[in-house]
Amino acid sequence: MAKFLNTSATNYFLEELIKTAMDRLILISPFLKLNDRLKELLEDKNRLKIDVRLVYGKNELQPEEINWLRELSFIRTSFCKNLHAKCYLNEKSCIITSLNLYEFSQVNNNEMGVLLNRAEDSELYRDAYDEAQRIIRISDEVRMSLERISTADPHSEKVEEAEPETGWTKLTSSKLAKKLGISTKELMEKLTVAGYLEIKEDKHYLTPKSKEMGGEFRMGKFGPYFLWPESISVEPVEP
Structure with missing residues (x-):
């Protein structure tokens, strides 16, 4: 049964969703901006060779973060024009929320969200998953790199x-x-x-x-x- 999430619950269940992903992880957020806790969790998914897809509408990574992301071979990034959705899924559950990734683990904002369980909310989960896949299909997959081109x-x-x-x-x-x-x-x-x-x-x-x-x-x-x-x-x- 779908569960309403307040600010603290959204942060908690998002971390659990990332930590428990064993097959796939999809993170859709308008801003590609990662805090230290999220980096730590994604590094662990990469070590476990979990397929991770980050879909964003605006890249706000710093140069050192771009270099960090380049080293994570099991994490793919995609750019989606006019993206405003915030949706996070693994193979068992889905969170649709107002929480951006860069606000993850922060409690100074007032956020809301809904947690869907694939086993109990199969139709809702499938609808959210299908829409996430559609967003991925219309997105452009990109390879992060940072190279200064020096020319005359x-x-x-x-x-x-x-x-x-x-x-x-x-x-x-x-x-x-x-x-x-x-x-x-x-x-x-x-x-x-x-x-x-x-x-x-x-x-x-x-x-x-x-x-x-x-x-x-x-x-x-x-x-x-x-x-x-x-x-x-x-x-x-x-x-």
């Missing part, structure tokens, strides 16, 4: 905080530079000399040549970036 182009200097998990054999400029053992600035220069990029008003643009060989410009959730085929050659061709 002041408009191209940015932080790539996340890249889509596409399965393509294409790399961002920073990843390609790392593979080739050169700096991103040097790579951008080589791509320009090779005719794959052109500079207009201090900005880099793809040329028709680069588009023919598969170069792409992307506007991601965390800013613009280029994608390049792994096999691209940036060395001058011998006459």
Whole structure:
């Protein structure tokens, strides 16, 4: 039978929901911002190789937190535009609440929630689970990374905080530079000399040549970036 939760009960049962997850854990919250207690619980789920999915609408992680999250291979993150739902599920129970993850374990806010048990509230649980899966399907899975791109182009200097998990054999400029053992600035220069990029008003643009060989410009959730085929050659061709 569904159970009403006040502030303290929401915090308690959310922690229990995370701790008792043995098969899967879905955490849907508008803000990706984690406190120390939640990090500790997620690290334990990762050690147990539990499938964890974090769905968020806005990333508020600090650089060190992004690096921390990158190391947790069993935790996947997804970005969902216009997300306002707060729903937390494991294979046995579900909490629908006003509590954001970053407010977890805090008692200064007045929160409400409802706890659903899969065994006793099977239809309600199924409806909530199906909606959670729909939100995951319309979300973009991202791989957390934090890489400063140093280039001569002041408009191209940015932080790539996340890249889509596409399965393509294409790399961002920073990843390609790392593979080739050169700096991103040097790579951008080589791509320009090779005719794959052109500079207009201090900005880099793809040329028709680069588009023919598969170069792409992307506007991601965390800013613009280029994608390049792994096999691209940036060395001058011998006459």
